[in-house]
Amino acid sequence: MATTNLEKFLEYVENNQEHYVQRLREAVAIPSVSSDAAYREHVFKMGEYLGKLCESLGISYEARDVGTQELDGKTLQLPPIILGTYGNDPNKPTILVYGHYDVQPALLEDGWSSDPWVLTEDSSGRLMGRGATDDKGPVLTWFNIIEAHQKLGLELPVNLKMCFEGMEESGSEGLDELIQQEADKYFKGVDAVCISDNYWLGITKPCLTYGLRxxxxxxxxxxxxxxxxxxxxxxxxxxxxxxxxxxxxxxxxxxxxxxxxxxxxxxxAALTEEEKAIYGKIDFKMHELHAAVESDTSIYSSESETLMYRWRxxxxxxxxxxxxxxxxxxxxxxxxxxxxxxxxxxxxxxxxxxxxxxxxxxxxxxxxxxxxxxxxxxxxxxxxKPWVSNPDHWNYVAAAKATETVFNVKPDLTREGGSIPVTLTFQDALNTNVLLLPVGRGDDGAHSINEKLDKSNLVSGTKLLGAYLYEVAAIERK
Amino acid sequence: MATTNLEKFLEYVENNQEHYVQRLREAVAIPSVSSDAAYREHVFKMGEYLGKLCESLGISYEARDVGTQELDGKTLQLPPIILGTYGNDPNKPTILVYGHYDVQPALLEDGWSSDPWVLTEDSSGRLMGRGATDDKGPVLTWFNIIEAHQKLGLELPVNLKMCFEGMEESGSEGLDELIQQEADKYFKGVDAVCISDNYWLGITKPCLTYGLRxxxxxxxxxxxxxxxxxxxxxxxxxxxxxxxxxxxxxxxxxxxxxxxxxxxxxxxAALTEEEKAIYGKIDFKMHELHAAVESDTSIYSSESETLMYRWRxxxxxxxxxxxxxxxxxxxxxxxxxxxxxxxxxxxxxxxxxxxxxxxxxxxxxxxxxxxxxxxxxxxxxxxxKPWVSNPDHWNYVAAAKATETVFNVKPDLTREGGSIPVTLTFQDALNTNVLLLPVGRGDDGAHSINEKLDKSNLVSGTKLLGAYLYEVAAIERK
Ligand SMILES: [Zn+2]
Ligand SMILES: [Zn+2]
Ligand SMILES: [Zn+2]
Ligand SMILES: [Zn+2]
Missing domain, CATH: 3.30.70.360 (Alpha-Beta Plaits)
Incomplete structure (x- = not known):
């Protein structure tokens, strides 16, 4: 049986794990904290780091200036939004990917077990460092995918557009305006959006996320x-x-x-039978909630009710x-x-x-x-506003197929209790389907001390997002 | 008509105003903040300042060590309680006076209009500085009285015992134990207690205070x-x-x-007719409450009700x-x-x-x-515990007479909404009447920025407390 391009890609990723860890280490070393004026220069450095990656991979890009903000009594330049374009083939679908290159604050004194700006691998393969999972790991994944294809001499099965901002942890200043302005320009022709900036519900089962409160x-x-x-x-x-x-x-x-x-x-919205059925299948146990909140003070005793009251x-x-x-x-x-x-x-x-x-x-x-x-x-x-998408859309079906390819399991269909406003902005401004396709696990501790991304998730996430592009290209899109 | 000793005293005080201002200036210059470990040495210096005053005026005294406390993670020596005795004539009554030589914190940056540790007189005769009214001004008054008598070659009409602590603003640590221990020793023979560490209700009318919540x-x-x-x-x-x-x-x-x-x-306690009658006479207007709270959001519209709900x-x-x-x-x-x-x-x-x-x-x-x-x-x-005294007791009657002598007005009988726990401790441990006889005005701003004592109150207060000693000596005590 002939080896498919997707198979070659998956094998290449499997064999280049340390290279991806090293790339993530470089990114984590730049303390791109957007909420603190004193760190603003590092946010810019992180934007430049992505710009250089674009250059080295032949991605045409623009570091878009989106003006200034007032912070701590100073007028500060906002970090640029990196707009990248890779491929322009009218016969391929165009996928817009979004992520952010800024991070939450972190201080060793807060209780980190190692320097938050030095990616540190422990004996279980956890890669610890600020931004590892939120959202530098997922953002770099897209570059890893393009690089793998170039090394393998393969074409990417889709046209890729990138939108990476540096202010997500601080209110995404400047982003909404840019999306509105560029809806019919830079973002014209986008067939679907994929955002990797959330997490699996638990620690073992991959998921697709179709709603946010x-x-x-x-x-x-x-x-x-x-x-x-x-x-x-x-x-x-x-x-x-x-x-x-x-x-x-x-x-x-x-x-x-x-x-x-x-x-x-x-x-x-009333609970439909179809929706109810989704909840019954989700891999989630009450003891996971109790472990997460460090107490047994849950209101509901069943998993379904608990998830419904978290999500819907x-x-x-x-x-x-x-x-x-x-x-x-x-x-x-x-x-x-x-x-x-x-x-x-x-x-x-x-x-x-x-x-x-x-x-x-x-x-x-x-x-x-x-x-x-x-x-x-x-x-x-x-x-x-709350957001809910249609999980039967081809964008989701493609992601589900990719999950089965990489993990040999059907993904859970999840929602989240929090909000990611850009999701709704993209959906409304571009009039396209938006998919949340997480790379990290539920215990990654984004925003906490000892934030981590498992090396296995970095690798499988690179595979997943790459496989998703193949499924998007192959699926009937109507 | 022959000049009485009291008249000579009052005249002497009138003629030595600047001397009393200068003494208060020296005391205010010592930042004896008891709540901050960094200032503890200054609390000790203030104790020494009072010790030297005792020495220079022939008051036998002891600076009583009352042990240590834990503060800001350090073990700190508590400032001493100054126990002074002036006079021991079995034919005279013995009056115990209490005050404190520590003060609240103060920083120029908090909004003071002049250095809080430099007593500053304004054009209206307000002496501004931390501790001016709470409680250095009143404490020094007792020394002023003894000094005046010595300069005039007069005997004090009473035996005076002093109890001045350096921890009042920080929970009076060590004081209660000392009072219990010394009730039958140092404090033996005390006929009544006079405390000057509160304020007139308003800004014009003197008062005697007989209750605290x-x-x-x-x-x-x-x-x-x-x-x-x-x-x-x-x-x-x-x-x-x-x-x-x-x-x-x-x-x-x-x-x-x-x-x-x-x-x-x-x-x-039920409201008695006698008590009700007291409220009707008090010089207090609703606009004073509204000015003090900077709004008209009072619950009651009448003065009597307002004072009852503040005090009783x-x-x-x-x-x-x-x-x-x-x-x-x-x-x-x-x-x-x-x-x-x-x-x-x-x-x-x-x-x-x-x-x-x-x-x-x-x-x-x-x-x-x-x-x-x-x-x-x-x-x-x-x-x-709440405290209420009997305002018909000779101790109060003497203070009322002294008020009439100095101010030509009958004092209001007031209570206060706050608590001064030492009042009850003295009453119970010494089994004597306790009188609160304020020197300062209701607008002195103890604990606030720009704390002040009017020069006229410093002078009239010295007269008042001195006259009180004469009335105590003259009255029928039973
Ligand atoms: Zn994020
Ligand atoms: Zn985040
Ligand atoms: Zn006081
Ligand atoms: Zn005070």
């Missing part, structure tokens, strides 16, 4: 006195903002997670209070102005504007009942 | 997950400690200040939450373990142990109703 983050402010007061002198004689705020925050959600805002469930039902979390006493010890203060922070994780077909309307009306109604002289305001300070 | 400070802890969680991943699937804590805190007090803990009002009814304040998100901005955290801080200002005849019992039972009952898997604990981390 949205978020509406609220700041609820109650104010009264002109300055903080001493409770000995004024306690009992003035309306205290904390009393009103605490009461209002206590009216938002029940201990069992039920939202108490009237009408909030009205637009939640809304939740409301009370994050804390700004302006009140928050240090250890005892302070007898009556805080003058307090801001309660809470957010609603929203699901299809909830709409952020409607959520803000309902929350505002409810809190105003409840506040009016209090008969206090304090003042109350509520605002949504950050909103992102 | 107590405090029971609670820490209410709810915990669930083993670590902080991301609300995107886990929101909706685990019991969130903030939900339970916020609910419980919302069940403690109504916006109008009514405590919701069952049984909490059972031991509040309990209040409950929610101070804040430790362990939750408290910074500006948005963070999507599910805090794993949160501590709600609240305190009850207690009044006669409420008892701290009973308060803790009632609060604990109530919170446990309410928590049980929640049906959550989280864990809850509540503890009283600091308790002080």
């Amino acid at each position: 949205g978020i509406s983050y609220f700041k609820l402010t109650v104010s009264g006195p002109g300055k903080d007061l001493h409770s000995g002198v004024f306690g009992g004689t003035v309306y205290e903002p904390m009393t009103d705020l605490t009461y209002l925050m206590g009216k938002l959600v029940k201990p069992d997670g039920t939202l108490l805002v009237p009408g909030i469930y009205d637009n939640v 039902y809304p939740s409301l979390s009370l994050h804390g209070i700004e302006g009140a006493f928050s240090a250890p010890g005892a302070k007898t203060v009556i805080p003058a102005k307090v801001h309660g922070k809470f957010s609603i994780r929203s699901v299809p077909n909830m709409d952020p504007e409607r959520i803000t309307e309902l929350v505002t009306k409810y809190l105003n109604d409840e506040f009016a009942k209090l008969g206090t002289k304090n003042k109350m305001t509520v605002e949504c300070i950050h909103g992102a | 107590g405090i029971s400070y609670f820490k209410l802890t709810v915990s669930g997950p083993g670590k902080d969680l991301h609300s995107g991943v886990f929101g909706g699937t685990v019991y969130e400690p903030m939900t339970d804590l916020t609910y419980l805190m919302g069940k403690l007090v109504k916006p109008d200040g009514t405590l919701l803990v069952p049984g909490i009002y059972d031991n509040v 009814y309990p209040s409950l304040s929610l101070h804040g939450i430790e362990g939750a998100f408290s910074a500006p901005g948005a963070k999507t955290v599910i805090p794993a373990k949160v501590h709600g801080k609240f305190s009850i200002r207690s009044v006669p005849n409420m008892d701290p142990e009973r308060i803790t019992e009632l609060v604990t039972k109530y919170l446990n009952d309410e928590f049980a109703k929640l049906g959550t898997k989280n864990k809850m604990t509540v503890e009283c981390i600091h308790g002080a």
Whole structure:
């Protein structure tokens, strides 16, 4: 039997593992923290690193300047968005891949077991370092794939467009505008989008991710006195903002997670039989949840319910209070102005504007009942829509086939409880299907200390994303 | 008409104002901050300063070592308690005076209009500096009085015992034990106690203070997950400690200040007609409250009710939450373990142990109703009993007469909403009447930036405390 191009590619990747580890090590060594002005030069260096990779592999690219931002009282240049194009064959489909080259902050003192900027392999093959899994490992995978094909003298089965930003961990500043502007220019002709910036649900089974919850983050402010007061002198004689705020925050959600805002469930999509069937098949056990949260304080006892309430039902979390006493010890203060922070994780077909309307009306109604002289305001300070895709689309079918090729297993169809706003931006601006195809595992610890990517995931992920391109090229796309 | 000793004294004080200002300037220049290990040497220097004053005025004294404390991870020597004795005539009454020579922290950067450690007089005669009114000014007054008598060749009309501590702003460590130990030794024979460490209610009318509220400070802890969680991943699937804590805190007090803990009002002393009459006479206007809190968000519209709810009814304040998100901005955290801080200002005849019992039972009952898997604990981390004295006692009558002599006005009989625990310790350990006789005004800003003592109050306060000693010596004491 003749060896196919895909087989040659898979074999090549298998034989070049150390080369990919070394490339990831170079990338991790650049501390491209986007949230800290002091690290901004390193974010630029990481952009240049990708630019050089493009040059060396013959990828035509542009490092797009997207302007400035205000950070820590300074005006800072935003890191460029790397737009790369590889191949322009009208007979091939065009796949847009997205990723980010900035990372979360990391300090050895935070408790890392080795220098976060030195990729360190342990005896189990875990490659530890900031950005290893989020998102430098997955981003480099695309370059590894192109390089492998060049070394093998093979054509890539698709045209590839790349969009790699350097501000994902800090609000993706400049990205949405660029996508809107370039929808009919640079992004014209894109057949589907593939994003590798999330994780398997667990640690063994690959998955395709077809949905994300949205978020509406609220700041609820109650104010009264002109300055903080001493409770000995004024306690009992003035309306205290904390009393009103605490009461209002206590009216938002029940201990069992039920939202108490009237009408909030009205637009939640009904659970269909098809969707229900997906949940029954997912490889997930309650003990994994308990291990992840380090306690057995789960609300639901079944796996299906737990995943549904993580992915397809809304939740409301009370994050804390700004302006009140928050240090250890005892302070007898009556805080003058307090801001309660809470957010609603929203699901299809909830709409952020409607959520803000309902929350505002409810809190105003409840506040009016209090008969206090304090003042109350509520605002949504950050909103992102929920997203759900069609997992029967050819983009997903191709990814499922590729998963079977590489892992010999059908992938789970998962959603996530958090939000990746760019997903929805691409879907709406380019009017294409968007697929989330993760490389890393659920225990990789993105954003935590000791972030890691298993070497086996780096290798199988390179294979998977390459195989996906072959399946995309082969499948009937309609 | 012959000039009395009191008249000579009052005239001497009037003529030596600048000398008293200069003495206060020396004391303010020593930054005797007790809460910060880095300043501890200055607290000792301030103790030595008082020791030297004792020596120069022939006051026999002891700088009593009261052991060590743990602060900022260091074992620190506690500043000494200065015990001074001036006069030992069995035919004179013995008055114990208490004050403190430590001060609150102060930094020019906090917004002081001049160096807090340089006593600065403005055009209105305000002497600005940390400790000017709390409590260096009042403490030095006693030395000024003795010095005046020596310069005039007069005997003091009473025996004076002094107890000046250097840890009042940091929990009075070592003081209670010393008072208990010395009750039948150093403090033996004390006829009454006079403390000058509080303030007039307003800015024009002198007062005698005969009551203080107590405090029971609670820490209410709810915990669930083993670590902080991301609300995107886990929101909706685990019991969130903030939900339970916020609910419980919302069940403690109504916006109008009514405590919701069952049984909490059972031991509040009934309002007598005599007591009610006192409130009607007090020089206090609602606009003063509104000016002090910088808003018109008062609960009561009448002066009497406002003062009663400040002084003789309990209040409950929610101070804040430790362990939750408290910074500006948005963070999507599910805090794993949160501590709600609240305190009850207690009044006669409420008892701290009973308060803790009632609060604990109530919170446990309410928590049980929640049906959550989280864990809850509540503890009283600091308790002080309320105190009320008999304003008809000769000690108060003498102080009232002295006030009329110096100010030509009858003093208001006030209480305070805060607590000064040593008041009750002296009363109980020495079995004597305790009087609070303030020198400063209600707007002195103890503990705030730009703390000040008016020069006129420094002078009239020296006169007042001196005149008080004459009245104590002259009055029928039974
Ligand atoms: Zn990421
Ligand atoms: Zn990330
Ligand atoms: Zn004081
Ligand atoms: Zn003080």
